[in-house]
Amino acid sequence: MAAPRSLRAIAFAFLTAIALATVLTCLAVYLALLGAIDRQVDRRLRSEAAELLADDPDQPLLMHRITEGTQRRDTGDIGFLLTDRNGRRLAGNIAPAHGFPAGLSTIDESAGIPGLTRGRALVHALPEGLRLALAAESEPIDDHDSQRLLILALGFGAILLLVGLGTFALSLAIRRNIEAVRGAAEAIVDGDLRARVPVEGTGTAFGRQAQAFNHMLDRIEALMTSLSQISNDVAHDLRTPLARLHGQLARLAAEPAADALRPQAEEALAQSEEILAMFAAILRITEVEGGDRRAMFRPLDLAGIVAGTAESIEALADEKAQVLQLGPWEPAPIEGDARLLAQLVVNLVENAVNHTPGGSTISVSVARDRDAAVLTVADNGPGIAPDEQALALRRFGRLEDSRNRPGHGLGLPLVQAIAALHRGTLELADNAPGLAVRIRLPIAQ
Template sequence: MGLAAAALAIGAAAHVVTHEALEEQLDHRIAMETDALLEEARTHGFPALAKVVRLRDGARTSSGLDYLLTDANGRPVAGNIQTSPSPRLGKEELLRFRRGGYPAVGQSLTTNASGGTLTVAGDRSDLDEIDRTLEMLLACALGATLALGTGAAAVISWMTMRRLAEIDATARAFVAGDLSRRIPRDGSSSEFDRLAGTLNQMLEQIGALIENLRQVSSDLAHDLRTPLTRLCNQLEIAAAGSDDGKRMEAIRDARIQADHVLEIFASMLRVAEVESLTARDGFATFDVSDMLVEMAETYEPEFDASGHQLRTDFAAGLVVFGDWQLIAQAVSNLLENILRHTPPGTTALLSVECDTEHVAISLTDDGPGATIDDAERLFRRFVRAETSRSKAGHGLGLTLVRAIAVGHGGEAVLKNGHEGFGVTIRLPRA
């Protein structure tokens, strides 16, 4: 309706402007002709004016002007039109007259001319015909606009409802449990297609979070089963024991198992805190080279005592934006993994590579490494390599490393292409 109203307003304005322009043009012709005839009367007198009017009557064409010349008594002297009553002096927009016995309507100008009265009129039939033509064109244009607007609105409404129905169906299927359902895209780069892409990304993240929650719940239940079972056994032994020494020993063992459970929960909370990005409040610019030097000096005695060797290879003055303590904890987790899960004699290399956008901290070793199947899952919660099952730990160290890297806008990846095992933490440069 808005489009039709706009078309109607524009067409009406064009019609009015065109009509006024044609009327002004006709008035201008009448005025010019009147001036020429009055000049003739002033120069040669009233009889000469009557002669000129008769000549022009005889030479009149279908698009010519009409004349009426009367004397001082109002009797017609020359001209081809008759009026009743006589025309008033001045302009008349709608002068009704007869020409050759046929009625007509025209615009006119009546003036005094050497003792008589001169009327010059222009027939409005051509102007009226143009008006009818313009009105017909306006009606056709309005009809076409209404038809096109209605059709376009129907098509747009159908397309919109179809896309909304697809989004609604996908959302309902997702809510019903089909986490693999996605909104179809047509590749048109339209607003709906871009919206579908954004919503699909959201569904991907929600699906990943739900799947991760399921996995975490399963892994947490699996990993807590053993320490909780041991805790219950130790408490039963302590409750049933008659020997105070054995009872106290059972209570101490139960306390150790409880501490183990609390340690698992503390690690889980730490991972959740980092993944929620609440740690961004403590971000600042700092020299990561100084931090790595300090950590290497701190761990070097422990490496030497356990029969391991730690080497470093990085330049000074590498600056990143982040949380000093979190990044130090990530590197500490990697160093602890080498101490726990590699045999004596293993050499570890702490190195840094940088480009214009990133700083990559890598820790590699020449130990036994991990199988490919293990390597693909090691960043998940509670996942441990088969060779590490007999060692202390919860399988959350690398999970926290990746969470810290992602929380800083970077990533943590396994370093391939060498023997042993390696992890690279890639961070944005300050």
């Protein structure tokens, strides 16, 4: 049997166990109470029978003792019956509708004894076929057994109700704190590193947990801020001298005296341009991951942005004799940044063009899948093996067969950062053959 995993299932299982335990306890108390009463009545019946049969009395003396017993105040609630071998009553104050078995037994209304709803009977077999029967009520009032059961049910029912209310209140408190933690975690995933869990009562267990969680988030924020600052500082500080170096190389390559070294100068110029592009991509990813651009989101039609951007770069595929299939375009209203989404499309198409051979087919489309807009860029090239997909999404991640191609391994990471900024996801799938990149973005409500 699988263990309950949701909070509701755990609460339901706990209440079910408590209810079952309460019902069983109520039944056990009821039966124990009946047993205790029956034992007390049995002791009294045995005591009365012992007095009647003391010194082995003959029939006349026994009948006389029974008559006296029925008249005593302390035995007024006990029934006596002495019968012969033929069942005829010789003495006593009761006339049951049927006989009682030998020994001790439980009797009820079917015995036909006026005023008796439940009781106990004791039967002794005597010489010459005589039978002595004593009967006593175990209920002080009529229907006392049902009233006792009702009282127990109400008492244990009240306990069960209190436990249920307590469990409900506890589950609400746990759910509220879980929601607070999840809300803070989701906000941080969305890029808001300042999100924290509300602290309600610093001395409570939940309050101390929220404080510990917030301290952890403070530490993570400090580390992430430091790491981001280092990346920005390195990129900014290196980009300036690299830009100067690029300018000097450009001037040197343009000098007539550099004709002999022009090929080397142009190669160095191209390498410096690639390094500058790499630093620009790093800064761009850092800017996107910061989440500040989300304040600039506006209602957009994803299909319109993708269609316009893909058409503007169709010439990239023509240069390699590749076929760029555009559409279909399903209307997909979203909230986003048009410039970043255009950059996303350019990166995906350029990535497909650069990593597929001439004559390949690249398709770009937008569709709706329930509450999500799905942008798909697919090709029939070599694709990416499943065990290499994580490497392809890592910064500076270069697959072995792409190391000799232009690029610096920041295209897909930038796409992933833009998708995450728009609260979307990036998926790399097998296009059989080739690669299909799917970007899922939430539809605007």
